[in-house]
Amino acid sequence: xxxxxxxxxxxxLLIFLPIALFFISFxxxxxxxSPIDVVKTILSPIFPDLAVSPTITTIxxxxxxxxxxxxxxxxxxxxxxxxxxxxxxxxxxVSSDLLxxxxxxxxxxxxxxxxNGADIIIQLFSxxxxxxxxxxxYIISKAYKTGGILVLVLSGVAISTFFNSLIxxxxxxxxxxxxxxxxxxxxxxxxxxxxxxxxxxxxxxxFIGFIILYFLRWRINLLAMGDEEAQSLGIKPSRIxxxxxxxxxxxxxxxxxxxxxxxxxxxxxxxxxxMIVGPDNKILLPTSLSLxxxxxxxxxxxxxxxxxxxxxxxxxISIIGVPLFLYLLRKGYSEWS
Amino acid sequence: xxxxxxxxxxxxxxxxxxxxxYDNKRKIFxxxxxxxxxxxxxxxxxxxxxxxxxxxxxxxGLHNINSGEILLENRNINSLNFREISKYIGYIPQNHxxxxxxxxxxxxxxxxxPYINITDHPKDKDVKITKNALKDLGIYSLxxxxxxALSGGERQLVFLARILAQQPDILILDEPTAHxxxxxxxxxxxxxxxxxxxxxxxxxxxxxxxxAFISSNKVAIMKxxxxxxxxxxxxxxxxxxxxxxxxxxxxxxxxxxxxxxxxPMKTNLTLNIEIEKx
Numbered sequence: 001x002x003x004x005x006x007x008x009x010x011x012x013l014l015i016f017l018p019i020a021l022f023f024i025s026f027x028x029x030x031x032x033x034s035p036i037d038v039v040k041t042i043l044s045p046i047f048p049d050l051a052v053s054p055t056i057t058t059i060x061x062x063x064x065x066x067x068x069x070x071x072x073x074x075x076x077x078x079x080x081x082x083x084x085x086x087x088x089x090x091x092x093x094v095s096s097d098l099l100x101x102x103x104x105x106x107x108x109x110x111x112x113x114x115x116n117g118a119d120i121i122i123q124l125f126s127x128x129x130x131x132x133x134x135x136x137x138y139i140i141s142k143a144y145k146t147g148g149i150l151v152l153v154l155s156g157v158a159i160s161t162f163f164n165s166l167i168x169x170x171x172x173x174x175x176x177x178x179x180x181x182x183x184x185x186x187x188x189x190x191x192x193x194x195x196x197x198x199x200x201x202x203x204x205x206x207f208i209g210f211i212i213l214y215f216l217r218w219r220i221n222l223l224a225m226g227d228e229e230a231q232s233l234g235i236k237p238s239r240i241x242x243x244x245x246x247x248x249x250x251x252x253x254x255x256x257x258x259x260x261x262x263x264x265x266x267x268x269x270x271x272x273x274x275m276i277v278g279p280d281n282k283i284l285l286p287t288s289l290s291l292x293x294x295x296x297x298x299x300x301x302x303x304x305x306x307x308x309x310x311x312x313x314x315x316x317i318s319i320i321g322v323p324l325f326l327y328l329l330r331k332g333y334s335e336w337s
Numbered sequence: 338x339x340x341x342x343x344x345x346x347x348x349x350x351x352x353x354x355x356x357x358x359y360d361n362k363r364k365i366f367x368x369x370x371x372x373x374x375x376x377x378x379x380x381x382x383x384x385x386x387x388x389x390x391x392x393x394x395x396x397x398g399l400h401n402i403n404s405g406e407i408l409l410e411n412r413n414i415n416s417l418n419f420r421e422i423s424k425y426i427g428y429i430p431q432n433h434x435x436x437x438x439x440x441x442x443x444x445x446x447x448x449x450x451p452y453i454n455i456t457d458h459p460k461d462k463d464v465k466i467t468k469n470a471l472k473d474l475g476i477y478s479l480x481x482x483x484x485x486a487l488s489g490g491e492r493q494l495v496f497l498a499r500i501l502a503q504q505p506d507i508l509i510l511d512e513p514t515a516h517x518x519x520x521x522x523x524x525x526x527x528x529x530x531x532x533x534x535x536x537x538x539x540x541x542x543x544x545x546x547x548x549a550f551i552s553s554n555k556v557a558i559m560k561x562x563x564x565x566x567x568x569x570x571x572x573x574x575x576x577x578x579x580x581x582x583x584x585x586x587x588x589x590x591x592x593x594x595x596x597x598x599x600x601p602m603k604t605n606l607t608l609n610i611e612i613e614k615x
């Protein structure tokens with residue numbers, strides 16, 4: 001398809017932005033590393049002569065690299081899932097945790113913490129419970145004959161609330177000296193202690209989720225027209241919606257299982273992306289992916305660099321994200337008119 | 338020779354004695370039969386709530402009929418999937434709730450969906466067909482505008498362009514002129530005529546008997562869930578039939594040989610309305 005000049009520039013910027021932030025992120029932290037040392041160290045596994053010092057190698061590859069990868073994967077996942085969900089629910093106000101995935105994952109993690117589970121058990125529980133809660137939501141919505149999107153959204157709200165009460169219950173019985181703070185910290189969301197083995201565990205669900213959404217992205221446009229119109233255009237809306245829910249849920253639960261609950265990205269990044277490239281999901285989904293990854297990298301850098309104590313990333317996202325969102329709303333935004 | 342031609346000529350749409358119910362208690366419509374050939378324009382008239390929209394949704398496979406048959410070129414509609422139906426039939430619903438401000442181009446491109454694989458997106462060929470559809474309807478200049486920002490008349494043309502991009506044999510339009518102004522209504526009907534002269538068949542519902550004279554060669558009058566009459570506009574749209582359908586006296590005035598206008602008479606409404614003072 002033909003592209004205009006400014007569209008080429010946008011696409012180049014959207015590719016360049018996360019790559020640039022990827023390199024910059026190695027430099028920032030309690031131990032600053034110069035750009036030249038970053039480039040040299042990155043190349044050192046191939047050209048061992050370039051290695052600057054063992055300390056820098058350790059900091060970059062052992063400490064910062066897992067965080068950087070986690071930020072990219074989590075930001076991209078939450079944003080693309082949010083964009084896809086807004087499309088299939090015909091609503092710019094929904095985000096990827098609409099169907100209860102976050103609270104389900106939160107309960108899974110709390111449960112694992114209560115039974116003294118190791119990190120890997122916490123991750124596994126939160127991933128599985130995220131998927132369980134969305135499955136319950138979907139099955140309940142199918143049980144009603146009238147079906148439709150509204151029933152699905154409302155059962156999502158109900159199941160979300162249900163798992164939220166279970167989280168409160170878990171907090172209530174948790175030992176206030178060690179278990180309770182651990183649960184609360186998990187719920188705040190953080191990628192400070194992410195390690196490579198955790199990332200490796202989520203690669204497969206993320207890959208499946210990305211593939212599903214990437215290939216269905218143009219079809220999501222049709223669902224935004226309403227089910228009957230979509231059907232008259234030859235597609236089966238319920239099938240596309242189910243596939244997108246599966247893809248989005250895999251992405252969100254996998255992301256949340258290593259980071260804890262991170263809100264807002266799934267709501268605001270698709271919005272910002274839509275302001276830049278318009279509502280066509282064929283372009284919107286890749287744009288959300290790029291901006292989601294960039295945004296979380298940026299926030300994570302700020303959380304490391306701003307003050308000596310590390311701020312949980314979930315808190316920082318809201319503090320930065322809300323004013324940013326309100327500012328963008330003010331700058332002429334015609335979507336709801 | 339004559340017999341051979343008859344065998345070769347397939348009926349585009351054959352509707353045989355169909356009925357539909359949501360709950361098995363009350364029939365929304367029943368005993369409806371008609372057929373449609375290439376270039377036909379069928380106008381379905383009838384009062385509110387008589388089942389026109391439900392009938393239309395059954396005809397394009399959005400609802401499944403309970404009895405009877407709908408044949409598309411001799412193939413039962415129940416044996417076709419959505420994609421196959423959508424290559425025969427394009428549809429504009431009565432109401433559309435916009436959510437995202439897609440560009441006109443994006444909306445019309447959606448008409449190519451039946452020809453695009455589930456994991457794929459439109460290619461150059463689809464863009465070309467889409468642009469031609471926009472040019473045919475004279476709205477190419479709108480292609481980069483947001484469809485949510487258009488007037489009712491322009492938006493209806495965008496949906497019509499989407500149907501043209503879909504390349505169906507039959508267009509099914511549910512009250513296509515309902516949201517159009519006085520002038521745009523007649524313009525829209527003339528476009529319908531033009532499309533029919535190019536070989537497309539059209540089924541539309543309407544609230545205006547006058548429209549049937551302008552654009553259609555077949556008329557059905559629907560009342561209480563069935564066709565009370567079906568045939569040529571001149572024979573079906575009569576003062577008696579309109580009175581039966583709408584329960585009011587109607588006067589038909591002849592304008593030209595093939596065009597009449599209908600004027601509803603005052604009904605001497607017996608309602609006693611009292612507006613209470615504040």
